Amino acid sequence: MESRAGGGVKRAARGRLGNVSGLGYHGPSEVLMVSLSSRLGPTLCALGAAAILLAPGEARAADDDIHWFSPGLILSLSFGDKINFGLGLDARYSLLFAGETNCFSSERRAIGAFAQASWLNFSAAGRFAAGIHGGGEIERGGFGVNGEVGWTYRTALSEFHPGGHGIHAGIGGIGGQIVDVFFRGTIPLLGDDGRKPEFTVAVGAHFPPMYGEPGICDIGRRLRMNGRFVLPGVAGAPRRGRARSGKIDEATRAALVSAWQGDARGECASIPAFLALARDLAAVGAPRDLVDRALASAADEVRHTELCASIAGDLASMTFAPDLLPPPRRSGLDRTRELSRLCIESWEDGCLGEGAAAERARRQARGAKEPGIGAALGAIASDEARHAELGWRVVEWCLSEGGRPVREALGEAVAASPEGPAREEAPEAEASAWRGYGRIGQHDIDAAWEQNLGLARNTAEGMLRASG
Ligand SMILES: [Fe+2]
Ligand SMILES: [Fe+2]
Structure with missing residues (x-):
């Protein structure tokens, strides 16, 4: 009679040897399978x-x-x-x-x-x-x-x-x-x-979910490279002199620096995006006015970059400057598809993104108490509203030039446009300083997005009906 321990060893041996002796020998191919499986x-x-x-x-x-x-x-x-x-x-x-x-x-x-x-x-x-x-x-x-x-x-x-x-x-x-x-x-x-x-x-x-964290709606005109959105890096060096005065705790100061630095990167990404828009509009024969306005918008974004970088720098006692990225390459699409692309991108980045950016900057300006910040945001708000208006003019012109394919593409994009506004990580910042330095909370960010989205959808649907 075999002991329990002995039986265990034999069972284990049978497992390793693949039943060669225990349940019958099934041939060399099965031995090979067993060997391979192990x-x-x-x-x-x-x-x-x-x-x-x-x-x-x-x-x-x-x-x-x-x-x-x-x-x-x-x-x-x-x-x-x-x-x-x-x-x-x-x-x-x-x-x-x-x-x-x-x-x-x-x-x-x-x-x-x-x-x-x-x-x-x-x-x-x-x-x-x-x-x-x-x-x-x-x-x-x-x-x-x-x-x-x-x-x-x-x-x-x-x-x-x-x-x-x-x-x-x-x-x-x-x-x-x-x-x-x-x-x-x-x-x-x-x-x-x-x-x-x-x-x-x-x-x-x-966490994060398998396909990444849920999408974030950037605002403003974004830089697309090979179908993806990119943001420039930022260089910075300490400078002499004290940081912007004001009694703010270190966590709030760090959150403000990070937020304004992020804005500087977004503004800087818009510069090559507008240069590319001007180039691509010229290539499909757009009216000169549209091309000129795209070029002028790139110049506006240079100013926005400088304003945001200087606010971040003042808060950190640093000098910041984002990298200027090159414009994306020409798409190589035929004219009809290129008109559809320009139309959709202007809907997303101009009508939605810059429309929301204008409303957001207006809300930021309202709460800003620190010297110079309210004025900077006021200037950004009116520029962004002009950029959104350019977005609408591009959409309108592409619809009139491209006919049905562009209309259908825009119809799909308008129907699919996001309900959800941009989500931002809640900053570790003291609330009144956060507002005073020109930042707003998630509630205002959501409201700015939703307000613009509702208006933009109505306008786009009206345009689609009129062009049909
Ligand atoms: Fe801007
Ligand atoms: Fe803009």
């Missing part, structure tokens, strides 16, 4: 983990809008050899191949790699999986579907429930949302010791 399992798990760890640095920082690293926690319940409760980690790298994380983006789609590790039943048992995943949102920023396939390895649950390798497949709802639900199946590989397939239901939470 090597490939850990190898593929390691490859999945390596794909995540080797993802580009910016992916892990989650500051690039096509690479996302999304760690998460999962709770699972598995049904198979026995019912197992799992508590685990799920890390995903996703590469967006459709859509972006800005608020005008269409539904996002991604492929990538995942790695999971779960602790089972609060015991010494665990389950590991790695592989590839892919899917996309069904609605923008909302629910999505994602599938995954890979390799899994579960350690023994007890001496009666041996562990082993398996094929892992799953489908679930995951995407723009933080919380996800997954259904997963594990098929034990040939040669493992009588294990049943396992079915798992898992609930997880990933």
